[in-house]
Amino acid sequence: MGKLRRYCRGFSHQRQKRYNTSLTLIRPIEVLLTNNACPLCFNSNNLENLHASDQRRYFACPVCSLAFVHPDDYLTADEERTFYDTHENSIEDKGYVQFLNILVEPLLALIPTQGRENLQALDYGCGPGPTLSILLENTGIACDNYDPFFANNALREQYDIITATECFEHFHHPAEELKKLCNVLAPNGYLALMTSRWENSEKFANWHYTRDPTHVVFMHDKTIEFIEEEYNSNVVFKDEKRVVIFRKK
Numbered sequence: 001m002g003k004l005r006r007y008c009r010g011f012s013h014q015r016q017k018r019y020n021t022s023l024t025l026i027r028p029i030e031v032l033l034t035n036n037a038c039p040l041c042f043n044s045n046n047l048e049n050l051h052a053s054d055q056r057r058y059f060a061c062p063v064c065s066l067a068f069v070h071p072d073d074y075l076t077a078d079e080e081r082t083f084y085d086t087h088e089n090s091i092e093d094k095g096y097v098q099f100l101n102i103l104v105e106p107l108l109a110l111i112p113t114q115g116r117e118n119l120q121a122l123d124y125g126c127g128p129g130p131t132l133s134i135l136l137e138n139t140g141i142a143c144d145n146y147d148p149f150f151a152n153n154a155l156r157e158q159y160d161i162i163t164a165t166e167c168f169e170h171f172h173h174p175a176e177e178l179k180k181l182c183n184v185l186a187p188n189g190y191l192a193l194m195t196s197r198w199e200n201s202e203k204f205a206n207w208h209y210t211r212d213p214t215h216v217v218f219m220h221d222k223t224i225e226f227i228e229e230e231y232n233s234n235v236v237f238k239d240e241k242r243v244v245i246f247r248k249k
Contacts, residue, residue: 110245
């Protein structure tokens, strides 16, 4: 379990501790520079204040149940890039491959073996060491890589499968990102997301997932229901903690 939690954060405990001492939010937390609204459904009414172990301001939306950081507390693009450069994941890392298989295995269970060579997948937010694409290609599925920092490639017009592992929580504009992904997802295509889900305010207060300063939005089980309805899809797989697979109608 310790290893899986490490990959969920994307870096070791020692690396996290060292990084956090050199990257402290210096923006005055009492000043709100931008209007506060849910970045998924854009509701701005009756937002619930959440508390975590850091100084960032967190809110929960009563409409879609997304938890999110106030945008004034986001890192800059340069700060994000510096943080991502510390990630050392690769296909040679057996623990990381095991972690990715939490998503890959249920996804492949939905896809018949016959005809996989005709499918085109996209690993969205692949990071500096693309690995999931290799796992899919080893099963016969062609897979492109995309990452805004490390593989900023043009997307195809259509994909049969889109994966985003440990990616959703980094979206500054989740509504725009989901719309973009759904626009390039073929009818009956699969959108497979891996992101840890929050449960309640008590657990949120001490949740390890908020300790990563690049994590700014947090999915809830009810958020999945909102996405299912808003983005014309059906949930075809959901585990108890972090993986959900949608199929586009």
